[in-house]
Amino acid sequence: MIFFFGTRSSTLLTDKLADTNCVYCNERDTVYITVISGYFHIFWIPVFPTGKQYYSHCLHCKQTLSRYQMPVTYQNGLSEISQRTKTPIWQFIGLMLIAIPILFGIIAVIFAK
Ligand SMILES: [Zn+2]
Numbered sequence: 001m002i003f004f005f006g007t008r009s010s011t012l013l014t015d016k017l018a019d020t021n022c023v024y025c026n027e028r029d030t031v032y033i034t035v036i037s038g039y040f041h042i043f044w045i046p047v048f049p050t051g052k053q054y055y056s057h058c059l060h061c062k063q064t065l066s067r068y069q070m071p072v073t074y075q076n077g078l079s080e081i082s083q084r085t086k087t088p089i090w091q092f093i094g095l096m097l098i099a100i101p102i103l104f105g106i107i108a109v110i111f112a113k
Contacts, residue, residue, distance in 0.1 A: 007050055009038045013085050017056070017077040025061035031074065032057055033081050039091045047094030049087045054078060 017031045034057065038050040054067040056074055070078060 003042065004044065005040070005042045007038055008041055008044075008046075009036050009053075011035070012037050012052070012088065013081065015081055017074060020073060020077060022058040022061060022063065023071045023073065024063045025058060027058065027060040030058050030060040032059065033074075033078055035081065035085045037087060037091065042094060045094045045097070046091040047098075049091045052082070052085065052087070054082065 011034060013035045014032055016029060017033055018029065020031050021028050022031050034055045036053045036055070038053070039046045040048055040050055054070075055064055056070055056078075057064045065074075067078070
């Protein structure tokens, strides 16, 4: 039997950093933060999340920075956005599909006595 499994990612949120200048081109209110969530899948069904990644990008100069490359001026907005972004429940669907038959089996064994 062939199993298709691996990791995929989806964009959770893209939001503007308010009142922030780009560190490269110094344009105001052109920096956006994108939150990407990775997940492990089996047959393209998400099983569990593998973590979030944060990127900033400037619409004017197209500079893109990862979380650890971002300057201190981006960190306040980034922490607010990261608190607001929750891992979506659909990334646990595979775990639920595995857990539900196990729970029904346990309940059936308990009540069969
Ligand atoms: Zn820029």
